[in-house]
Amino acid sequence: MKSKIISIFVLLFISINLIFSQAKKPSIMIVPMDNWMQENGFMTKINSMGEEISYPDYRKATLENSDLINVISKVGELMSERGFPTKDLEASLKSIEAQQAEDAMLSSKSGAETSESPIDRLKKVAKADIWMQVNWKVITKGPKKKVDFTIRGIDAYTNNQVATSSGTGEFAMGVEPVELLREAILANLDLFNGQLLSHFDDMFENGRVISFRIKVWDDWDYDLETEEFGNEELGILIEDWMGDNTVNNKFSTVDATESMMFFDQVRIPLFNEKGRAIDARRWGNGLRKYLKTEFEIESKLMSQGLGQVQLILGSK
């Protein structure tokens, strides 16, 4: 009886461990490429500090172009079949509209203006880790038509291209463009997913790529060149911690000044020493704790999705 109870507990412990040892699944959102938006007249100009900047108007595109909806639905359906349901662009855009309505009410009370771009807003709301960008062009030659199709996967935080596939179909007569598009998606998606799988394999082997920024509050008495926290400058101590806590010491210091440090291509492990899945925020929290326990430095940790984190030293 006693041994049975022990075996049940052991099995329960193993199952719980297995559940928690799953890495966090990256989320995917399908959007049209800027090039497609430009060619189809869905770019909108926004005045930003006196300068006119073009942004893709996804809301207008989803309302006015049924091919786009068909492409997004088809790609979404095929990705779901592979166990990767995608984030819905239209639903995210509706959330932004609701958020904007709330912001408008708030700003009218405070008088402050929002400085976020539409893309920043979409990124913030959708929180997609990989953007699947699609582009296509229907080429017509007399009564014949063919489709030139491209699909590209971009890591939302590092902006690295992680997968791509493109190709041109054969000229066909009497076939609707929507059918040609469907064929193009079917022809390209397996290749794309093959590369995406390689990207995930690389992630499991060499860790997740994130970017990490360190700043200091203006009113803090110290900076990153202060030597009062040990026998080295604070910035060097932080770099040492980075080396100890990245997979195979892989990270690149892009910029380091007295008030900020920026690390790119930081390879963080997918699991912590307890076997639990971690993301950039949990990993960055390790540095926050280290600075607090070793040097009594308070800091504020801010994250964006799974892959970008910022630590501001000086106070919470």
Added chain:
Amino acid sequence: MKISRKYYLSILILTFIICPLFNFGQMRNARKKADKDTRSWRYEIEGVSQGVQGTYLIKVWSFSKRNKVAIEQAKKNAVHGVIFRGYQGSTKGVRPQKPLTKESNLEQEKEMFFNEFFADGGKYMKFVSLTNNGAVSPGDRQKLGRFLAREHKIGIMVSVKKDLLRKDLEDAGIIRGLNSGF
């Protein structure tokens, strides 16, 4: 010397018994040889057109001294090719496709599984069907070699249910799925 009627009859009966046995033996050898060819990648595979959703429509060129064996082996070769080899695209707008696995030693590592999978009447049959009832176009039938070494190179169009095949191999833990580990 006079040969009796009884003797003639016995010879005739023996011929009727031995010939099919001999033929059966030859057929078995041809099948064995074809299986060996499959394992040693002796077949060619090319994309024909974009198949219906979840399938690849491909042409497989198989080699055998016997037509029937070459046609039957095309199914095995097609599934084998989709798993381990992939295929090149064509100028007719057919995109190249990568194999379902990138691991070059997978067939050796999971030998028991694949021996059973590719056995005659094995599970591979579930994922492949001949198009045009296996009819071979005149241009897709070639004779290679001379006399005793003569063999047929036969091109057959087949449809492989690649999505089902991938799912089956993922569920059996043979290949990694896109969402494995998450």
